[in-house]
Amino acid sequence: MYSEKVMDHFQNPRNVGEIENASGVGTVGNAKCGDIMRIYLDIDDNQIIRDVKFKTFGCGAAVATSSMATELVKGKNIQEAMQITNKAVMEALDGLPPVKVHCSLLAEEAIHAALWDYAEKHHIKIEGLEKPKSDIHEGEEEEEEEY
Amino acid sequence: MDKLIYLDNAATTKTAPEVVDAMLPYFTERYGNPSSVYGFAAANKEVITKQRDIIADALGAKGSEIYFTAGGSESDNWALKATAEAYENKGKHIITSKIEHHAILHTCEYLEKKGYEVTYLNVNENGVVDLEELKAAIRPDTILISVMFANNEIGTIQPVKEIGEIAHEHGILFHTDAVQAFGQIPISVDECHIDMLSASGHKLNGPKGIGFLYIRTGVKIRSFVHGGAQERKRRAGTENVPGIVGIGTATARAIRTMEERTAKEAELRDYLIGRIENEIEYCRLNGDRKKRLPNNVNFSFRFVEGESLLIMLDMKGICASSGSACTSGSLDPSHVLLAIGLPHEIAHGSLRMTLNEEVTKEDLDYVVDNLKAIVDNLRNMSPLYEDFVKKQNK
Numbered sequence: 001m002y003s004e005k006v007m008d009h010f011q012n013p014r015n016v017g018e019i020e021n022a023s024g025v026g027t028v029g030n031a032k033c034g035d036i037m038r039i040y041l042d043i044d045d046n047q048i049i050r051d052v053k054f055k056t057f058g059c060g061a062a063v064a065t066s067s068m069a070t071e072l073v074k075g076k077n078i079q080e081a082m083q084i085t086n087k088a089v090m091e092a093l094d095g096l097p098p099v100k101v102h103c104s105l106l107a108e109e110a111i112h113a114a115l116w117d118y119a120e121k122h123h124i125k126i127e128g129l130e131k132p133k134s135d136i137h138e139g140e141e142e143e144e145e146e147y
Numbered sequence: 148m149d150k151l152i153y154l155d156n157a158a159t160t161k162t163a164p165e166v167v168d169a170m171l172p173y174f175t176e177r178y179g180n181p182s183s184v185y186g187f188a189a190a191n192k193e194v195i196t197k198q199r200d201i202i203a204d205a206l207g208a209k210g211s212e213i214y215f216t217a218g219g220s221e222s223d224n225w226a227l228k229a230t231a232e233a234y235e236n237k238g239k240h241i242i243t244s245k246i247e248h249h250a251i252l253h254t255c256e257y258l259e260k261k262g263y264e265v266t267y268l269n270v271n272e273n274g275v276v277d278l279e280e281l282k283a284a285i286r287p288d289t290i291l292i293s294v295m296f297a298n299n300e301i302g303t304i305q306p307v308k309e310i311g312e313i314a315h316e317h318g319i320l321f322h323t324d325a326v327q328a329f330g331q332i333p334i335s336v337d338e339c340h341i342d343m344l345s346a347s348g349h350k351l352n353g354p355k356g357i358g359f360l361y362i363r364t365g366v367k368i369r370s371f372v373h374g375g376a377q378e379r380k381r382r383a384g385t386e387n388v389p390g391i392v393g394i395g396t397a398t399a400r401a402i403r404t405m406e407e408r409t410a411k412e413a414e415l416r417d418y419l420i421g422r423i424e425n426e427i428e429y430c431r432l433n434g435d436r437k438k439r440l441p442n443n444v445n446f447s448f449r450f451v452e453g454e455s456l457l458i459m460l461d462m463k464g465i466c467a468s469s470g471s472a473c474t475s476g477s478l479d480p481s482h483v484l485l486a487i488g489l490p491h492e493i494a495h496g497s498l499r500m501t502l503n504e505e506v507t508k509e510d511l512d513y514v515v516d517n518l519k520a521i522v523d524n525l526r527n528m529s530p531l532y533e534d535f536v537k538k539q540n541k
Contacts, residue, residue, distance in 0.1 A: 063455060
């Protein structure tokens with residue numbers, strides 16, 4: 001059900017771990033839905049993302065999208081990191097099954113949440129960045145159609 | 148990966164070679180329609196009767212009370228919908244439990260839309276129905292109690308005899324979904340006052356696409372599939388003769404081997420439970436420790452998500468299943484795990500392993516050794532575990 005790339009990033013996830021005294025940390029998702037993603041960013045004075053680590057509680061797709069998202073933001077400046085959408089993460093993974101698309105949203109949200117944390121700590125404003133929702137599934141009701 | 152350790156026998160089982168051998172002639176040589184007049188086809192009628200008797204013997208029932216269906220889900224649908232229709236003049240209230248298979252629960256939801264009322268009984272932390280709650284739920288308009296014999300996820304065996312007695316005392320029909328129990332534990336429909344019982348072929352080393360509904364003589368439910376006069380006019384359609392021979396042969400085999408087979412499975416089950424409990428931290432055995440199917444093991448591992456666990460196990464050639472939402476395509480984890488009171492995040496981290504007679508102790512050692520490493524690995528990746536450890540160290 002998963003592409004080879006998803007399986008590769010799930011089995012050999014890149015950048016797993018924590019960064020002590022990180023410039024920004026973002027945690028999104030909730031345990032109720034079975035996905036929690038945390039991203040740590042180390043950002044230098046030129047606003048370049050020098051290092052990035054993640055921890056994820058979730059399915060194979062959640063782990064793979066976290067791993068790919070960290071690869072995509074590493075070495076980028078914060079404006080470039082803002083441009084990384086869930087679509088870009090999905091494309092980089094050669095796609096996800098439809099029921100797993102929400103996992104890629106989580107990765108985008110996690111990067112934004114970490115950037116928000118960085119911006120708050122440094123009293124700066126990042127263009128286009130909105131305050132992260134604490135729970136990406138808030139208000140989202142999924143009713144399966146039957147009969 | 149050459150190794151394959153199949154621990155998902157509650158999902159389906161391997162069709163036994165003797166079952167396949169018995170079925171094959173009914174595809175190629177004795178393919179005749181049992182309703183035909185000429186000898187070679189009409190002989191199949193006798194063959195079907197023989198299978199009916201084998202199954203009836205296994206339940207302490209009569210051959211005429213066994214009706215072949217396309218499987219467990221059809222049997223469940225038939226029992227509930229047809230009872231609702233046949234007894235609606237008496238009342239429109241049905242009692243079931245919160246941990247039934249979806250074939251029961253979704254049928255109940257359908258009946259609710261048709262104006263029936265359904266009471267869903269709670270279960271305790273081990274998944275056992277409370278008999279006092281059942282008694283209290285009974286109303287003058289209750290027409291049916293449907294409680295499963297044993298649960299497919301956590302393996303808990305219900306007090307079916309007591310439930311049957313309560314139903315009988317109140318003159319209410321009692322149906323049980325015995326899809327997981329039939330062939331695994333002895334069942335007597337008379338002793339347990341069972342009026343209807345569903346079972347499926349492929350859970351007991353028989354073929355898929357065949358099951359049966361036991362209907363006690365006197366229960367007046369009508370046909371669910373209209374057409375020809377097969378199955379005493381109660382289930383139309385040319386008989387699935389190879390399938391019927393398959394489920395009959397599988398039943399005979401399951402009954403013949405039950406004592407030895409389930410004793411071996413239960414011993415291995417307890418060995419597996421023991422090793423996991425001793426060697427993996429922060430786990431919980433789901434389901435009743437004693438009143439449990441001989442081949443069922445179900446654990447929750449905190450801070451770990453089930454689908455990840457399954458994929459990692461699959462890489463090692465181990466087949467299992469999980470009640471995690473991610474394996475079902477919905478956001479909610481298994482209704483059974485929530486009904487026994489597990490918080491969502493712990494329900495997401497469940498793992499079910501269901502054994503068969505071919506599994507060895509060495510296989511299970513391989514499974515536990517790998518499981519330990521995988522759970523460790525996933526916990527090191529888990530923000531929930533990180534937070535937990537930080538809290539502990541404070």
